Amino acid sequence: MIVMKFGGSSVADASRLRHVGEIVKSQLNRNPVLVLSAMGDTTDHLLEAGDLALKEGKVEISGVAKLHQAAIKNLKLSIQKEINDLLDELTRLLSGIALIRELSPRTKDYLVSFGERLSVRIAAAFLKSININAKAFDAWELGFLSNSNYTGAELLKESWDAIPEKVLPLIKGNVVPVVTGFLAKDDKGSITTLGRGGSDLSATMIAAACRAEEAQVWKDVDGILTADPRIVKNARPVQNVTYDEAAELAYFGAQVLHPRAMQPCMKTGTPVLVKNSYNVDAPGTKIEQVLSSAKKSPPVRAITSKHKVTLVDIISTRMLGQYGFLAEVFSVFAKYNISVDMVATSEVSVSLTLDTSYDLTEIKKELGKIANVEIKTGKAIVSIIGNVKRSSEILARAFRICQLLGITVQMVSQGASKVNISFIVNDNEAAEVVKALHLDFFDAMEKPEVPK
Secondary structure, eight states: OEEEEEOGGGGSSHHHHHHHHHHHHHTGGGOEEEEEOOSTTHHHHHHHHHHHHHHHOOOOOHHHHHHHHHHHHHHTOSOHHHHHHHHHHHHHHHHHHHHHTOOOHHHHHHHHHHHHHHHHHHHHHHHHHTTOOEEEEOGGGGTOBBOSOTTSOOBOTTHHHHHHHHHHHHHHTTOEEEEESSEEEOTTSOEEEOOTTHHHHHHHHHHHHTTOSEEEEEESSSSSBSSOTTTOTTOOBOSEEEHHHHHHHHHTTOOSSOHHHHHHHHHHTOOEEEEETTOTTSOOEEEESSOTTGGGOOSEEEEEEEEEEEEEEEEOGGGTTOTTHHHHHHHHHHHTTOOOOOEEEOSSEEEEEEETTSOOHHHHHHHTTTSEEEEEEEEEEEEEEEOGGGHHHHHHHHHHHHHHHTOOOOEEEEOTTSSEEEEEEEGGGHHHHHHHHHHHHHOTTOOOOOOO
């Protein structure tokens, strides 16, 4: 058994669904379970419709309706009534929002659920039309149980038993389940969404709970790349990475797979294969627990960068030999629900990085009572994901590159996982650093030019 997850761009319209059908056909002998996102930009359009109903009292679903009805017509499917019933339900919901002028998190989850619910019904009907024994399921029908943290729900531990109880009999009956990603239900029977990376999480959860051979996540890129191709034109796919390496890449800028989506497979050791639905022949990237080719691996797997970062320097002689100081500092950030990315400490100071979207006015006032605080914006984190056993070599080469470029490293941190070395530079210097590092680590015969 395998699990195949297809994102919104992979199921964007009738032509993409035909392509997905060919991919599924090629792997029918492996007993696939499909997990689908909403078609194209449907989720955004649903949110826009909710906003319009809330603010202007108008109900408008023509964009959503046209996309799905066009797909049905193009694919010559006879499920118009089923789709119309869902669209009528959507209209009633938006009418309610327009009437009471309220859009709660619970209602928002109900609203965006229509994207996936429409998507799986159309996809399953199409697969059936090409002689694949497919059947559409809403995730809660297959054991997806969550808490009631609407818009960012977490799956309950009961899901681990409920999912295989529902899914495995279908596989034994030669059914291809086509399942809504991103969705679950709480104990009150309300629809919930699983937040960032939710559709990928749905797929990895099924794969892990059912002890599948692998989870395939089909995207619109050739896998995890050595760098952002918008910065490094000759960035290349990475053949395989560990879960830890993939998580670090995701945290520090790579957009391929959200770290929380990998957690179920990390528990069971289930491999995750990231593939490109637009380039099926590309081998993709396999994410696994231990790399079989670790001894032959290069020192660096990938280089990534995270922009618009704020650097906070907190300096106080009270830190010297005093317990509890760091706890006091981080309790202030916790109070304002601010997440810290990187941390570096010395005897009398702590430096850390934050997303620039936070308003730090109150934070600075509170920290100012116990330390001198300096806030610097316009920074970027450059992260090198590599072989821990060669960290000295990686650091030496990275700092040499920065020296050649005339760029000052403002902070350094090595992650607890030991696969990530990150440092801070000015935002407008990050792209140049990433290009030069990629040139040095992945094109060894060439050397970066020193700026004149």
